[in-house]
Amino acid sequence: MNHTPKDDGTAMYVYNAKSAICEQIAEPVHFYIQLREVLEDLSLGIPLDFEDKYANLAQGSFAQSYTFTNTLEMEYHFRFTKNYFQFLLMNYLNSDPNVARCHCCGQYFIPKTRKSTLYCDRVMKDGKTCKEIAPAIIHKNAVDADPVLKVYDRTKHKMYKRYERAYYSLDQLPKGIYFEKYLEWREPAAEVRTKYLKGELTAEEALKIIEVKD
Template sequence: MSYVSLDKNSDIILLEQQIDGGMTSPIGELLFSFLDLDLREYADLYHLISYENDFNYNDFKDLCLTYPKTYTEMSKHRRGLPTESSDDDTLRSFAAYFLTENKDTFSDLYEHPFFSFSTSMEAAWYLDYAEIHDQIDFFHFQELFKNLVDFCFLNDDPKLSRLDKESRLFLFSACTPRFRFLFNTKNAFLPYPYSLYSKIEGLAAESLSKLNIGNYKALDILPLLSDSIIDEVSDRSRLLSVGSCNTVFDFLVFEFEAILFKGLDIKRCANCGKLFIPSGKYDTDCCDRIPEGEKYSCKKIMAQKRRKQKVNSDPITKEYEKAYKRMYARISSGTLEKSDFLKWSEDAKQKRDTASQRYSKSKDEKILIDFKKYLENK
């Protein structure tokens, strides 16, 4: 089990219960990155060993051949590997290792915090595949939440447009049989980093060791608490209201609900196509990410594309751009002062806007000819 919370900046905080540590992430980023994972191969393997299909010893051997690194690692740590006489449950339990501990593939999934902070990895270690079968259906979770995001935030169907996001969530859950929000938060206050909690737990154990268990009270720990610990506890900015999460599904639900009930919006970037949460006062349809292989953000790339489209579709703007480049080049050559260029640019913009409005209404070629003559374009 791990804990999940939102801090005052709306960043997601994940805390592992058993270790002194955790991580933070901007709200939405963990959810969106999970939805971006390519889980098609994982889905095929999950379907192969699911209880909806027959799974025999030959299927298990095929997995060993398909994922040789995983089989080698499993042989080192597992005793009594399956044989032809092994029953179906045993075969599936060993096959679960190829889902949750695969050394040949699925590294993106394993590195995702929702996976590493959940109890999903216990499947391969404890061989209780029947119990965690539904908890590791990650492809289904992914498809479910893609549909959920679209239904509640992106889809502009006229009927949905009449509903707010919370009402859309109710409708989605009511009409999706397999969808249930089973996330039951057990709220508690925990500090971040987690070390303060561990420190106090240690002192409580020390106090308890000196007393009869039946007589122990929380007040008994006070003599052991230093002023510095009290100062840390009094710093409410460090105390988080957290909920407990066991599965990937729990984390997905927590983050989706956090976005929904904080009144945030989700959009799909017009440039890269990825989901994002708009920030700032201005409406935008592009995210601030810098796509792989690019120098600029999606927002800037799209602005450049739209400017180019406008120039190419509007002959008035095209003539202005041509003159602008010519005049700007004269600054570099020393034949035009910068102050004179700025004055020319301001006047030319006004004439461009006026000419562009007139031309868009009538498409009169005389307007274009007169504007070219003003700019001294050939």
């Protein structure tokens, strides 16, 4: 790894090397979480703040080379995985993408037109897509009115903040959690949210899994 220190024979080498390795492993994970935040802002029509919120995504570095046979072929060389992901994201954003979040399953998608689209074409239940089953659950989609969706959004924010406390840290801070623990909550919670919206779980059953009270 580019930032792993050389072994100088001191007792501090292991600590410093471990810290550098943890940082390199954490970078792609942190990018993934930021990517989700970018998609959410895009889906809500919120201008992306590259001066503050996404400042670390706005700049990157890579080397460029080319070869010529019958055509000119360009190659890009990245030292860090995060720089490659940032490059892909910036190219994607440069195309002025149209991103929406399905009001049924909660996943992001690219609508076929620029018109406001509430539901995606993912197959969700009995071979039916979100667009087809949405009318039966549309009354549950108002987050301000639905207790399960309110708790889901509030808990997701809380768990993400706990992950941020442990980011780059070798020792877990008070109430800080590592990415694995964040996913252990997020993936089941997102699945439960979807099942609740589809009418497969009651509010009480959903809240038992989604809510984190400590």
